Amino acid sequence: MRAPEGSTRGAADLVLRGGVVRTITDQHPDATAIALRGGRIVHVGDDREVLAHAGPGTGIIDLSGRAVLPGINDAHLHATWLGALWPRTLFDGDSARPWNPLRTNEQRRAAILRAGELLSSLGITSYTEPGLGPGEDDGPTGAFGSSVVGLYRELAAEGRLNARVTVLSLYGELDGRSSLPDVLAGLAAHRSSADPRWLRFAGVKIFADGIPPMRSAYTNCCYADGTAASLLVDGDDDADREGNLARMVAAAHRAGLQVGVHATGDRSIDVVLDAVERAQAERAADLGHYVIHGDMANSAQLQRMAALGVGLDVQPGIALRTRDQVDAVLGPGSAAAFWRLGEALERGVRMCVTSDAPVLSPDWRCQIAAADEWLGPASDLRQRMAQLLRCCTAEPASQDGAAAWKGVLAPGMAADLCVLAADPLAVAPGELPEVDVDLTVVDGRIVHDRTGIG
Structure with missing residues (x-):
């Protein structure tokens, strides 16, 4: 028996x-x-x-x-790209001119394995590749296309992965446009892996907007220079683009797939939350949808996230590094109202502290230190550390739909x-x-x- x-x-x-x-x-x-x-x-x-x-x-x-x-779970980390660039990060230079583009599958395979060794040295046992697929087959880095997906499948089958990997499929461009037909076609062809404990294809990554420092976040206010951004989703006007983003979220939800949406501006976050709420009303299911970055999420939005079960992936190190740029484009003092990490914790939002490597180093210890600096003085540092450790272990496991078998230390896990x-x-x-x-x-x-x- x-x-x-x-x-x-x-x-x-x-x-x-x-x-x-x-x-x-x-x-x-x-x-x-x-x-x-x-x-x-x-x-x-x-x-x-x-x-x-x-x-x-x-x-x-x-x-x-x-x-x-428990092993650290970085819920937002571009491992293939990291393996190509390390020890450099995007904050070391001009991210518009990618270094070491991966031209061959041999180079991509080596980059994945190199990243695996680095992550093991940091105690990272799980990570999410947030965006791999046909939308980047012709991308300049060579680190996000369909060939990378195939290599992950091969390495998982060979037992060569040093960490458990979750993948979000990308049917548009990295940091760029996506179209409703492309996303719908990708969802229809979505495939799972043979052993989801090692390689799981959770759902889809969608880029709603850009980032505040580049004046590309979709906001409810104008930038200091009077300009305003639009969503990256294709459409004839703002209303059409918002509708197409909502249709993408709804289609993934109906298919039983998770959605991770890169959304930094408050207006883009509203569109995402409205879409999730409508999708859940149509088909009641907690699929672990989440907002990536969420720089400008306000109090009302955090409350809605908690109520809807929408997670939030944050990068405190980016908050520290870009606050002066944010103040420059949105007005003095603007950054102080962003990245409401403490409020997210208080409201019970499922928050994951992540690195977004190679934007920053994949060292989670530095992200916890950055979160502490951003949060400011605490009356109980022990309690704060415990909370932030959960954001690197148990909360990402929940985001992965794996809280029943990883993320904490207990018999059977x-x-x-x-x-x-x-x-x-x-x-x-x-x-x-x-x-x-x-x-x-x-x-x-x-x-x-x-x-x-x-």
């Missing part, structure tokens, strides 16, 4: 003991050890309890006070974890980038070991 998932039957493959285990749940707040077997977590508790699951063939790691966390040199709840968020990632485990397999503890 087969043992059920999460069963304690049989000896563990790997035990980590003598440290701090941060489960990102309310359970086991004083845990010091964790046992893994068959790619799942077997037990979380104190050293004595967990060592009871060890056998003659069990690998035992002495944490020596280190801290275990995926054996995806990372080990930090110090307890993150014992340091200030601003100090987190100085805390090393010593070990990364995916599906029970060690993929990064900085100090040789494994």
